[in-house]
Amino acid sequence: MNTLDTFHFAFRSLTAHRLRTVLSASGIAIGIAAVILLTAIGDGVQRFVLSEFTQFGTNIVTITPGKINTHGGSLGAIGSARLLTIEDAIALKQSRYAQYTNASVVGNAEIRAQGRSRRVTAYGQGPDFARAFNMQVAAGQFLPDDDPRNPRAYVVLGSKVRTELFGDANPLGALLQAGGSRFRVIGVMASKGNVLGFDLDDTVFMPTARALEVFNRQGVMEINLAYFPDAPVQAVVDDIQRILVARHGREDFTVKPQQQLLSTLSTVLNVLKFAVAALGGISLLVGAVGMVTLMHIAVSERVSEIGLLTALGATRARIRILFLLESIALSTLGGLAGLIIGTGIAGLLKLLISGLPVNIPWDYVLGALGLSLVIGLAAGVIPAMRAAKLNPVDALRTD
Numbered sequence: 383m384n385t386l387d388t389f390h391f392a393f394r395s396l397t398a399h400r401l402r403t404v405l406s407a408s409g410i411a412i413g414i415a416a417v418i419l420l421t422a423i424g425d426g427v428q429r430f431v432l433s434e435f436t437q438f439g440t441n442i443v444t445i446t447p448g449k450i451n452t453h454g455g456s457l458g459a460i461g462s463a464r465l466l467t468i469e470d471a472i473a474l475k476q477s478r479y480a481q482y483t484n485a486s487v488v489g490n491a492e493i494r495a496q497g498r499s500r501r502v503t504a505y506g507q508g509p510d511f512a513r514a515f516n517m518q519v520a521a522g523q524f525l526p527d528d529d530p531r532n533p534r535a536y537v538v539l540g541s542k543v544r545t546e547l548f549g550d551a552n553p554l555g556a557l558l559q560a561g562g563s564r565f566r567v568i569g570v571m572a573s574k575g576n577v578l579g580f581d582l583d584d585t586v587f588m589p590t591a592r593a594l595e596v597f598n599r600q601g602v603m604e605i606n607l608a609y610f611p612d613a614p615v616q617a618v619v620d621d622i623q624r625i626l627v628a629r630h631g632r633e634d635f636t637v638k639p640q641q642q643l644l645s646t647l648s649t650v651l652n653v654l655k656f657a658v659a660a661l662g663g664i665s666l667l668v669g670a671v672g673m674v675t676l677m678h679i680a681v682s683e684r685v686s687e688i689g690l691l692t693a694l695g696a697t698r699a700r701i702r703i704l705f706l707l708e709s710i711a712l713s714t715l716g717g718l719a720g721l722i723i724g725t726g727i728a729g730l731l732k733l734l735i736s737g738l739p740v741n742i743p744w745d746y747v748l749g750a751l752g753l754s755l756v757i758g759l760a761a762g763v764i765p766a767m768r769a770a771k772l773n774p775v776d777a778l779r780t781d
Contacts, residue, residue, distance in 0.1 A: 406676045407716035409669025410754050414720025415727065417662030417750040418742060422728040424655035425746075426739030431651060435644060438515040441481075442640045443618055445470075445605040445626070449634055464634050465601025468530050468590055471508065473625055474607055479618045482510035482608040485530070485590045489597040493586060495547045495558040495567075502543055503585045504560060506593020506602070514608040522554045522569030525589055533589035537565035541573040542583035560586065561596040615639050659746055666750065670757040673712060710759055717754035721747065 447466045471485035487506040492499055511517065512524040520541065528534055537558055544553050553567045565588060574582040590602060609618045619637050627633050725742060732740040 402676055403712065403715075406673045406712045407719060409672040410666065410713050410716025410757065411669075411720035411723060413662065413666025413669040414717050414750050414754060415724035416665040417659055418721065418724025418747055419728055420658040420662045421655060421746040422724075422740050422742045423738070424651075424658040425743040426741040428648070428651040428655055429741055430739035432644065432648060435640075435647065438517075440640055440644065441609050441611050441613075442514065443607045443609065443615075443622060444638045444640065445474075445607065445622060446603070446636050446638070447601065447634070449636055464630055466603075466605055466635065467601055470626060470629060471602070471605045472530060473629055474605065474622060477607070477609075477618070477621045477625060479609040479613040479621055480607055481610050482514040482606075484508040484511045484514055484606045484608075485602040486511070486604050486606060487590055487593050487597065487599060487602045489593065489599075491560045491586075491596055493543070493547070493558055493560045495553075495556060496551075498547050500543065500546055502540075503580075504593060504596065505585055505587050506590040506597075507587050508590055510608075511587070511606075514606060517574070518572040520570050520572040521552075522567075524569055524571075525587065526568075528589065530589070531591055533591055535563060535565045535592055536568045536589065538569040538571060538587040539567060540571050540581075540583040540585040540587075542581065543586055544570045558586075560588065563592060563596055565592070615641055655743070662750075663753075666753065666757065669716065670760070673709065673757070706759065710755065713754045713757055713759075717751045720754075721751065 445466065447464065466485070468485045471483045474480055474483045485506075485508055489504055489506075490501060491504040492501045493504070494500075505511075507525065508530055509525045509527045512519065517524075519538070522538070524538055525536055526534070537560070539547075539553060539558075547553070547558075548556065553570060556567045558565050558567055571583075571585075571587070576582070588596070594600070594602070607618070607622060609615075619639060622637050623633060626635055724747075728740050728742055731738055
């Protein structure tokens with residue numbers, strides 16, 4: 383029996399027992415399809431979350447009041463810490479790494495204009511906010527570069543607020559009341575939509591100092607510093623700490639680089655993606671168990687055939703190769719079928735459900751296909767060795 387005969391015999395064995403072949407391959411196919419679907423959704427979610435965080439830029443450092451990583455005592459006790467102020471943001475402009483600085487405060491306020499009122503999220507921001515966070519203005523302009531401590535009473539509307547209060551009318555130049563203060567509308571932001579559950583279109587933007595008056599606050603909630611892209615992150619953090627410690631006398635604030643947060647978030651999401659891939663791998667393992675079982679059954683059913691082959695001169699090594707070829711062919715067919723099914727369903731989900739983040743990570747797919755080949759090889763080893771050890775005389779008697 384030459385090599386060509388061996389391949390031909392293995393192929394005829396698979397086609398002669400179609401139901402067994404389909405059942406063996408389907409277990410692997412289901413496992414491969416499960417791996418593809420779960421990792422596609424997991425990878426899509428990872429990309430979606432990271433894109434939500436990075437759409438505002440990645441070269442940003444956030445400074446918040448309170449030292450949350452000190453040892454002993456309660457953590458993050460902002461109430462006992464010195465507040466961050468607009469003057470701190472002005473001082474941070476001295477940093478050689480600072481591209482933009484922005485003092486921020488957020489609150490809920492009822493606004494009124496054109497005889498209509500609406501409760502929205504109001505953001506107190508500086509003039510550099512739009513540039514630092516890649517925000518676009520659709521009409522008018524963003525907050526002007528006034529003295530941060532005494533800015534003019536201007537306000538910029540989110541696109542949804544503009545529609546709700548002014549409809550199709552031009553809001554530029556109109557008066558708007560927020561709390562007990564009056565503002566003049568100078569701009570409308572381009573639509574940004576929902577970002578991590580926050581509707582950035584249902585907002586208004588006003589100067590930070592004016593927002594502190596509306597919310598009756600003494601200090602800002604955070605300061606954002608956008609640094610030059612080629613600047614080393616640790617050097618930026620060290621320079622921020624140097625400037626603020628000189629002002630406060632001690633380190634009573636927390637510096638959080640966005641790159642560090644993104645790195646941690648990416649690690650967590652990678653672990654989750656690996657976990658869902660492992661769940662799909664369980665289905666693949668179940669398919670492997672089914673293949674081993676069916677291959678053992680095949681050996682039991684074909685004892686006389688094995689005896690005849692041995693009597694005709696087939697060596698034990700050739701018998702082993704026959705069964706190994708069958709199991710590898712089954713796993714390959716199952717893997718390819720699972721690849722077609724998994725990618726087809728993933729593509730269909732992406733087409734039918736526009737909001738569902740689906741992205742096929744091909745490294746996981748290739749890994750699953752490689753694993754299916756290994757499973758086929760492993761599933762065929764024991765049955766092949768069992769078949770090769772059969773005594774040809776005893777095997778022929780079973781016929």
